[in-house]
Amino acid sequence: MQLRISSLYALFLGLLILCSCSNPKKTSATLLIHGGPIYTVDSTRTTVEAVATKGYTILFAGSLVEAEAYKTEETEIIDLQGKTMTPGLIEGHGHFMGLGYNELNVDLINTTSYQEIVDIVAEAVKTAEPGEWILGRGWHQSKWDALPEDAINGFQTHYKLSQVSPDNPVYLSHASGHAGFANARAMEIAGLQVLAKDGIDKLEVEGGEVMRDKLGQPTGIFNERAQSLIRKHIPENTPEKDRKAFELAVAACHRHGITGFHDAGIGKETIALYEQMKAENKLNVRLYAMLTGWDPELIEEWYKKGPMVDPDNLLTIRSIKLNCDGALGSRGAWLLESYTDRPGHFGHETLPMEVVKETALNGLRNGFQVCAHAIGDRANKEILDRYEAAFTELPDLKTDHRFRIEHAQHLHPDDIPRFAGLGVIPAMQAVHLSSDRPWAIDRLGEKRIKEGAYMWQDLLKSGIPVVNGTDVPVEPLNPIASFYASVSRKTLKGLPEGGFEPEQKMTRAQALRSYTLDAAYGAFEENIKGSISVGKLADFTIYNQDLMTVEEDKLLETEVEMTIFNGEVVYSKKE
Numbered sequence: 001m002q003l004r005i006s007s008l009y010a011l012f013l014g015l016l017i018l019c020s021c022s023n024p025k026k027t028s029a030t031l032l033i034h035g036g037p038i039y040t041v042d043s044t045r046t047t048v049e050a051v052a053t054k055g056y057t058i059l060f061a062g063s064l065v066e067a068e069a070y071k072t073e074e075t076e077i078i079d080l081q082g083k084t085m086t087p088g089l090i091e092g093h094g095h096f097m098g099l100g101y102n103e104l105n106v107d108l109i110n111t112t113s114y115q116e117i118v119d120i121v122a123e124a125v126k127t128a129e130p131g132e133w134i135l136g137r138g139w140h141q142s143k144w145d146a147l148p149e150d151a152i153n154g155f156q157t158h159y160k161l162s163q164v165s166p167d168n169p170v171y172l173s174h175a176s177g178h179a180g181f182a183n184a185r186a187m188e189i190a191g192l193q194v195l196a197k198d199g200i201d202k203l204e205v206e207g208g209e210v211m212r213d214k215l216g217q218p219t220g221i222f223n224e225r226a227q228s229l230i231r232k233h234i235p236e237n238t239p240e241k242d243r244k245a246f247e248l249a250v251a252a253c254h255r256h257g258i259t260g261f262h263d264a265g266i267g268k269e270t271i272a273l274y275e276q277m278k279a280e281n282k283l284n285v286r287l288y289a290m291l292t293g294w295d296p297e298l299i300e301e302w303y304k305k306g307p308m309v310d311p312d313n314l315l316t317i318r319s320i321k322l323n324c325d326g327a328l329g330s331r332g333a334w335l336l337e338s339y340t341d342r343p344g345h346f347g348h349e350t351l352p353m354e355v356v357k358e359t360a361l362n363g364l365r366n367g368f369q370v371c372a373h374a375i376g377d378r379a380n381k382e383i384l385d386r387y388e389a390a391f392t393e394l395p396d397l398k399t400d401h402r403f404r405i406e407h408a409q410h411l412h413p414d415d416i417p418r419f420a421g422l423g424v425i426p427a428m429q430a431v432h433l434s435s436d437r438p439w440a441i442d443r444l445g446e447k448r449i450k451e452g453a454y455m456w457q458d459l460l461k462s463g464i465p466v467v468n469g470t471d472v473p474v475e476p477l478n479p480i481a482s483f484y485a486s487v488s489r490k491t492l493k494g495l496p497e498g499g500f501e502p503e504q505k506m507t508r509a510q511a512l513r514s515y516t517l518d519a520a521y522g523a524f525e526e527n528i529k530g531s532i533s534v535g536k537l538a539d540f541t542i543y544n545q546d547l548m549t550v551e552e553d554k555l556l557e558t559e560v561e562m563t564i565f566n567g568e569v570v571y572s573k574k575e
C-alpha cells in the first residue's frame with residue numbers, strides 16, 4: 001500500500017513536471033516576430049523561426065509553436081512576410097555628431113558632377129534664411145565624370161555656385177576634409193575679394209593655399225590651413241543646432257538599422273549633450289563613446305571618476321581614443337618603408353608614442369580601454385609595442401583589457417598575429433577598401449598591399465574578432481555597403497571581378513558578426529547585445545531581402561525595412 005501511494009505520488013509529480021514544461025506559466029510577450037529568416041548570431045542556434053520579447057529584452061527565440069505559448073491578447077505580432085531579421089546592427093567606429101551635422105548640412109557625398117553640387121545648393125537656398133550660411137561636406141572631384149571647362153589646377157571655380165546663391169554665403173568641405181569651396185558671398189564676408197596689394201597679401205597662408213586665376217582672383221578653393229580664412233567667419237554651432245543634429249543622427253541610425261554606435265572621440269560638451277538627451281528620452285541609439293585623447297584634462301577627470309557603464313545601456317563611457325597617424329590618401333599614414341609613389345617619405349606620427357604607453361598604463365590602472373587610431377604599418381607596430389609594454393608592466397590589470405586599434409588598415413606581416421596574441425581588437429571599416437583600394441596600391445605597391453592591407457581574414461583566422469563600421473561621416477553610414485565590401489572586396493561599382501585580394505574576404509556570417517556580436521565584444525557588451533539570445537536587449541534590424549543568401553551582385557539592393565530598438569519599432573520604411 002505504502003508503495004502504491006508513493007508511486008502514484010511520483011506519477012502525479014511527474015505529470016506535474018511534464019505539464020509545467022510543455023505549458024509554461026504564461027509570460028505575456030510584448031512582441032512576437034515570425035514569418036521570415038531570422039539570423040541570431042548565436043552559435044547555439046544560428047537561425048530561428050520566431051522571437052518573443054518582453055519589454056526591452058528577448059524572452060524567447062526558437063520555434064514558432066513554442067513562441068506562441070507566450071502570445072496573449074496584449075502581444076503585438078510582427079509578420080515578416082518573408083523578410084529577413086538580424087540582431088540590431090552596431091556601427092563600430094563613427095562620429096555621431098559628425099553624422100548629425102552631415103544630415104543637418106548639405107550632404108554632397110554621393111555627387112558625381114559639379115552641376116549636381118550647384119543644383120543641391122540652389123535647392124538649399126530656397127529654404128535658407130536671408131544671409132544664412134549654407135554648409136556642406138563630401139564633394140570629391142575624382143568622383144566626377146569630367147571637370148568643368150573653366151577648371152583651374154584640377155578644381156572647379158566658384159562662378160556657377162555664386163550665381164545660384166548670390167546672398168547666402170556657401171562653404172562646402174571636400175570629402176577629405178583637407179580643402180573647402182566657397183562662393184563669392186562667403187569670400188566677400190571674409191574680405192578676400194580685394195585685388196589691391198594688401199588683398200593679395202591676405203591670400204598668403206602658411207601651410208595652405210588659396211587657389212587663384214590668372215588675374216589673381218581667388219577661385220573659391222581653399223586648401224589645408226587656408227580654409228581658416230573662410231571658416232573663422234562661419235557662426236559657431238548653437239545649442240539648438242547641436243540638438244537638431246543629434247536628433248538627425250538618431251534618425252539616420254534608425255533608417256539604416258543601426259541600434260548601437262561606437263562614437264570615436266568626444267569631448268566635454270558632447271558628453272553633456274548626450275546626458276541631456278538621455279534625460280529627455282531622446283537617446284534612442286546605444287552610444288559607446290570614447291573620450292577624446294586631445295583633451296588631457298578631460299582624461300584626468302575621468303581617471304578620477306572611473307568608467308561609466310550605464311545600467312540603462314544607453315550611454316557608456318569607458319574608453320579613450322588616441323590619434324596616432326594620418327591618412328594614406330594625404331600620405332600622412334606612418335610607414336616602416338617609404339611611400340611607393342613618394343620615395344623617402346614615410347608619413348609621420350601625430351602623437352608622441354610615449355603618450356600611447358602612458359595612456360595604456362593609466363587605462364589599465366583606472367579601468368579604461370584604449371582605442372588608438374593607426375593606418376600605416378609603422379603606427380600599428382609602434383602601438384602594439386606600447387600596449388605590449390604596458391601589459392608586461394601591469395600583468396594583473398591586463399586580464400580583460402580589450403584594447404583596440406582603430407582602422408588597422410596596413411600591417412607588417414609580423415604584426416598580424418600579435419593582435420590575437422595580445423588580445424588587441426582591430427576595428428576596421430570594410431567600406432574603406434571599396435573607396436581606397438583602387439589608389440592605395442599606388443601608395444604602398446603590390447607587395448605591401450597583398451601582404452598587409454585590409455587583412456580581415458588573416459586576423460579572424462588568428463583568433464581575434466574584427467569590429468566593422470564606416471567611420472561616418474568619412475563614409476556614408478550605410479552598413480549594407482560595408483557588409484558588401486566585407487564579403488566581396490570590390491568597389492561599390494562592383495569592380496574588379498572576383499574582388500581585391502579575395503583570400504581576405506569575410507564570409508557573410510563573419511561580416512554579420514563584425515556588425516553585431518564582435519562589435520559588442522569590442523565594447524565589453526557581448527553579454528547584453530549582438531545576438532538574438534534570451535535575456536539580451538531587444539534590438540533588431542529587418543531587411544527587404546535575405547542578405548545572407550542573395551547573390552552578391554544584388555547585395556547592395558538590400559534595404560532596411562524596419563528597426564526595433566529596446567523592444568519598440570523606431571523605424572518602418574514607408575512603402
Ligand SMILES: [Zn+2]
Nearest residue numbers: 093094264471
Ligand atoms: Zn574616425
